[in-house]
Amino acid sequence: MDTIEKLAILGDAARFDASCSSSGSSRSASPGAGVGSTVAGGICHSWTDDGRCISLLKVLLTNHCDYDCAYCRNRSSNDVPRAAFRPEELAMLTVEFYRRNYIEGLFLSSGVVRDPDHTMALMIETVRVLREEHGFRGYVHVKVIPGCSQEAVERIGLLADRVSVNVELPSGRSLTALAPQKTAAGIEAPMGYVAARVAANRDELVRYRGAPAFAPAGQSTQLIVGATPDSDAQVLRLSKRLYGRFALKRVFYSAYIPTNEHPLLPAVSSAPPLLREHRLYQADWLMRFYRFDAEEIVEPGKPNLDLDLDPKTAWAMRHLDLFPVEVNRADYETLLRVPGIGVVSAQRVLAARRLARLRTEDLKPLGIVMKRARFFLTAGGRYAAERVPQADELRLMLADAVGQKGYAPLQLRIEDLPGAAGPTVGAFPRAGAFADAPSPLAAPAPFAAERLLLPGA
Amino acid sequence: MFLRYDGTFEGFLTAAAAALRAPPGVCLLRPDDPPPLLPVEEAPAEAGLADRLGAYLAERLGPEVPATVYQAWLSGMPGVDDAIVGFLRIGLARRTDPSGLLQDPTVRTTVKAARRTGREAHAYLGLVRFRLRGSLYFAEIEPDTDVLPLLGDHFAERFHDQTFAIHDLRRNRAVLHPAGGGWEIAAVGEGTHGEEGLDARAGAAGAVAPVDGFEAMWRRYFDAMAIEERLNPGLQRNHMPKKRWRHLVERPGAAQAASDARRASGAPRRP
């Protein structure tokens, strides 16, 4: 089979994995050797027609699989076209795509051939060829096969930027029912090993800069939602536990797209729960960046998130007695809880009000979404909306339009990230732009503020 | 008063410094701005000023100010030159980075313009597509803002062993990088087709390779990645506006079109 045919089959088979990020690792090129670098914030290279970012070449090494997970198209009992890359073939393809700037690197996953360790050996060999024979210094993310040995995790962790294991099903019961060959222990053991190893590596690197890096971009995982009856409350509690226990960088949520008929799964004709997935991403952001706890996000007695309201607005609607807050006084945590104020706009409020007292008309330029925020804010004692609405009325006004559109995963732009210094490119003119400008250090200080401000000086 | 500078960043800084020394009301002109009715003075560029002023502003106003000024200037947005002067005037009067003071229109314009350039440059770190011609990796872009100076370092570092050129078709300029060397920005003659001119300039050897098999592979891969059940062209265009599609190798929109065609003919969704 030609490489291009394999690529079509093995890309198609890998596309349901939600993770594509190339972030979390920052490695400069090494002069005179190899090719490539990584950028801390990650770079998207394209967007597919479903609106998802392509950053990495996301493929399976093979979609031959000895396992028979009920929810998976590649399971052994399905009759689908199968293919397998040779390790050198995939390494070469990655480098050629990389040199044309199609991708940031490789995202490698695989079906299980023979057993987890045999599969891992093939994946390790692929990344080894890529790193050692091609000198590739771009980004590599490898999905560890559940149930593999610690030695395999160790080897791949030394080669890859990010190593992760997909939890997929949100409860042990679902796992036993739908993925009989996998065990919770087989998933948690490598996650635990990676977490411990990454933490130890951080210490090693402090003591000895030349220590080999182990998965410098950490680990992430994916949960499938809508395949099993697990509720949002269960999913969010699980995420909280995963973030805490395994120090995950991200939990990805993937709306289940039915592919096989099975008594325990939704019918093949049913639509994927894209809006639910979107709400879970929003809830996840609240936990990671808005200082919400999983228990605050779901309404007591209601196991699933409100589909009409984003979870922060839903929280505010349950706590109307805490609002409105005064934008000139509220602390950062309180601002973060106002619907329509994000991490960036909350920081802008802090910066702007140090310089001048804020009026209602100053808020929109700070990036606050007044359509929502006006009902929850006063500025200089003035309520930001024309009048105080009734709760039902407010609910209608705040229901977002997202529900009507089919929604794809919430992919945040880099400037939405807290503390992001913005895009990673260019400061003042650098080498090349003004190649023959003298060093600023050699020149006498040219300006004093006084001189700049004195007319005609 | 009107002050015309030569269109370079150093020229701009010279003119901006002069404007800051004068009372408010000085307007800066780029060479291609239409002449106003009132007399115009010329501000000659002062060599080395960019670095010195950059260091000064960083020290006085904060480490991010030079980048904000430079990126705002690169945006080329109408009125941005005068806004930057206003921005600096506020910063120097308060001895602080004025970027937070978004209530002020000059600050707002400057910060917005800088963000626009920065965002577009970041987008092009991903959107540049090199096409292999002989041994030259050659890319064409048509950015709204002047991002070339912000791209050079990233690509020269990442692809240090490649001879490459990134041609800004709108401004007729290109980043040129010979394998193993440093990069520079050079003017590309108007009218001459960039590719040939650059071939010679970048010192690339050899004939133009007719087909690059990896391009077909990339297109095939791109098509395979779209999930029909999730098609969402609006979201795709939010991230990657249609005007950026022209110089890509992949073909955005193809999966959506195929799905529309299937639906029109009543065929079921793909197996």
Ligand code: SF4
């Ligand atoms: S292990 Fe299960 S989920 Fe993974 S490819 Fe095989 S059948 Fe699919």
